Amino acid sequence: MAVKVGFIGLGAIGRPMAAHVVDAFDTAVWNRTAARAASFVAEYGGRQAANAAELVSGVDVVITCLPTSVEVAAVLGGVLGAFQRGQLVIDCTSGDPAGSRALAARLDEVGVGFVDAPVSGGTSGAVAGTLTVMLGGPEAQAGRAKEFVAPFAGKIVHVGPVGTAHALKAINNALLAVNIQAAGEGLAALVKLGVPAAKALEVINASSGRSNVTENLMAQRVVSRAWPRTFRLALLDKDVGIALQVLHDTGVPSDAIGMAKAVYGKARAVLGEEADHVELVKEIERAAAVEIK
Secondary structure (H helix, E strand, C coil): CCCEEEEECCCCCHHHHHHHHHHHCEEEEECCCHHHHHHHHHHHCCEECCCHHHHHHCCCEEEECCCCHHHHHHHHHCCHHHCCCCCEEEECCCCCHHHHHHHHHHHHHCCCEEEECCEECHHHHHHHCCEEEEEECCHHHHHHHHHHHHHHEEEEEEEECCCHHHHHHHHHHHHHHHHHHHHHHHHHHHHHCCCCHHHHHHHHCCCCCCCHHHHHHHHHHHHCCCCCCCCEHHHHHHHHHHHHHHHHHHCCCCHHHHHHHHHHHHHHHHHCCCCEHHHHHHHHHHHHCCCCC
């Protein structure tokens, strides 16, 4: 009998991920906004579940991709009675390690496995099916999860026990945040000194200061003045907060990431919940009275 998969969460990155899952498996989908699930089924196929309980009770594997661990716990915690022993939950949310461990313990009580499986690569990676997927959980469950994340993955790495994948994703995104801030500040200063941003990036990208931010984001979004919205600054701020908590919990110094949390929190308050993560540079430009171009 073919394995049945349920996918919960059809947002900006979940939708293209689910589209790949539909192509590979017999799939049911559910979204807290029903119209979004109906639109997905009309475009990509699969079946729309009437509610989360119906989805959970009718599949072998549940994949979640929601804004935070709070939503995952609320959705799945509300339908624990619909789960059956032997099922597996794969949480692709950029969640927090403590939340993952707490949910894994609740699911274990009803005989259901849990793997945290956050992804990196953005909406473009989700569309292309080339996301990097981190897996946190017991070896056997992580091994089982690989089959179901493979349709949207370019790289899959089992990184450790439950919660470690969410910790790694948060640290990765905190590094992204620090790089955006540092590159924005540095380029603003250079432009004010008379160095064209494109020339500065040409040198930096051939030197030791280069990063994905300087090689891609600054040219494609800032210098171009395009400012596409692909990943909300609010979500990056959330991830930096998770990373900061990971550092506090492990007793590691947190000066750089703590500073980034303060900066992104302030920018989020000014720019709003829908601003893209790279729009932090707009606040740097405003303070510096210069456009990076």
